[in-house]
Amino acid sequence: MRYRTIGTDPQTRREVSVLSLGAMLFGTATDEATSYAILDRYVEAGGTFIDTSDNYAFWVNGGQGGESEELLGRWRRNRGIGDEILVATKLGARPLAPGTSFTDNPEGLSAKVIRESAERSRERLGMAKLDLLYAHIEDRTVPLRETVEGFAELVAEGAVGLLGASNHRAWRVERARSLAAAAGLPGYEVLQYHHSYLQRRTDLPSDLDPDGNPGAVGGDLASYLRAEPELTLVAYSPLVKGSYTRPDKPLGAEYNLPSAPGRLAALREVAAQTGATVNQVVLAWLIGGEVPAIPLVGASSVAQLDESLAAVDLELTAEQRSRLDGAY
Numbered sequence: 001m002r003y004r005t006i007g008t009d010p011q012t013r014r015e016v017s018v019l020s021l022g023a024m025l026f027g028t029a030t031d032e033a034t035s036y037a038i039l040d041r042y043v044e045a046g047g048t049f050i051d052t053s054d055n056y057a058f059w060v061n062g063g064q065g066g067e068s069e070e071l072l073g074r075w076r077r078n079r080g081i082g083d084e085i086l087v088a089t090k091l092g093a094r095p096l097a098p099g100t101s102f103t104d105n106p107e108g109l110s111a112k113v114i115r116e117s118a119e120r121s122r123e124r125l126g127m128a129k130l131d132l133l134y135a136h137i138e139d140r141t142v143p144l145r146e147t148v149e150g151f152a153e154l155v156a157e158g159a160v161g162l163l164g165a166s167n168h169r170a171w172r173v174e175r176a177r178s179l180a181a182a183a184g185l186p187g188y189e190v191l192q193y194h195h196s197y198l199q200r201r202t203d204l205p206s207d208l209d210p211d212g213n214p215g216a217v218g219g220d221l222a223s224y225l226r227a228e229p230e231l232t233l234v235a236y237s238p239l240v241k242g243s244y245t246r247p248d249k250p251l252g253a254e255y256n257l258p259s260a261p262g263r264l265a266a267l268r269e270v271a272a273q274t275g276a277t278v279n280q281v282v283l284a285w286l287i288g289g290e291v292p293a294i295p296l297v298g299a300s301s302v303a304q305l306d307e308s309l310a311a312v313d314l315e316l317t318a319e320q321r322s323r324l325d326g327a328y
């Protein structure tokens with residue numbers, strides 16, 4: 001395994017593995033024994049960065065979520081896991097009632113929700129302090145200052161270590177960070193977005209935002225990350241849920257861009273040169289990029305995870321990287 005630092009403040013920054021493991025479906029679609037086997041294998045391979053949320057995975061059983069955090073809490077206790085494994089969680093997108101969703105009935109990011117939902121996450125995970133807490137989606141019904149101050153209070157109290165944001169417009173991240181900096185408060189340092197080698201269309205309608213889905217890395221966010229190297233990009237769904245390689249999971253319309261065929265051809269070419277799989281080339285491309293990303297992979301079997309873990313040792317040459325970067 002290889003490691004890197006996230007965050008800048010010597011009091012709160014952490015060293016984590018360059019590959020993160022998503023626990024989204026653990027405890028719902030993925031049963032307990034399989035989830036434990038995947039988590040154990042990840043830790044055995046040196047993985048130290050696990051991702052969950054207070055709303056995972058509400059859509060599987062039509063509830064409000066929390067099963068993933070609860071499973072991680074049981075696994076942590078059962079395996080005696082402590083500070084050495086960073087568990088990141090999120091709040092803001094938990095549906096307020098069963099049968100609803102974050103698109104129509106989210107808990108949001110008021111100071112009250114931030115305090116109460118973080119407390120529930122700490123209970124489910126069995127952690128006195130949440131290592132990394134993200135705002136899962138935006139909440140424009142609440143003044144941004146209230147959200148910023150709500151998160152900062154938890155850091156000041158020692159209930160949270162690092163702060164992050166997911167699925168936010170770049171300008172909203174920048175505004176929140178500016179508000180925090182001007183007030184001498186901790187701000188978002190870890191940004192979690194969908195990012196992969198194939199680019200995702202940004203023009204499709206979205207339930208989250210009338211201007212299109214804000215959850216993928218686009219030009220504005222990429223430019224922001226390049227300008228602010230102290231920020232960390234965590235790239236969710238980097239394998240596009242298996243669609244690079246699986247006929248049973250074809251790429252959706254959101255990847256239907258003119259660049260897609262050329263990029264898929266470049267991927268296959270580099271995979272053939274290196275002897276690695278297409279999925280591994282995607283992950284290596286993300287890890288070793290000019291603005292490096294931490295791929296946040298999902299797995300429903302140990303074999304899938306093993307394929308992703310092996311990508312950590314794949315070094316692309318400058319020629320291979322420029323072949324991939326230049327394909328469109």
Ligand SMILES: NC(=O)c1ccc[n+]([C@@H]2O[C@H](COP(=O)([O-])OP(=O)(O)OC[C@H]3O[C@@H](n4cnc5c(N)ncnc54)[C@H](OP(=O)(O)O)[C@@H]3O)[C@@H](O)[C@H]2O)c1
Nearest residue numbers: 022023024051236237238239240241242297298300304307
């Ligand atoms: N912030 C957000 O809004 C957000 C959104 C989505 C996800 N996330 C986070 O990101 C994590 C990962 O998301 P994801 O599951 O969408 O990521 P992903 O890595 O793109 O997809 C994982 C899925 O791909 C398939 N897969 C994985 N390895 C494979 C392999 N070697 N060969 C063939 N298929 C393979 C499996 O599908 P099958 O199970 O069907 O076999 C697996 O469940 C989540 O757990 C969650 O923590 C965050």
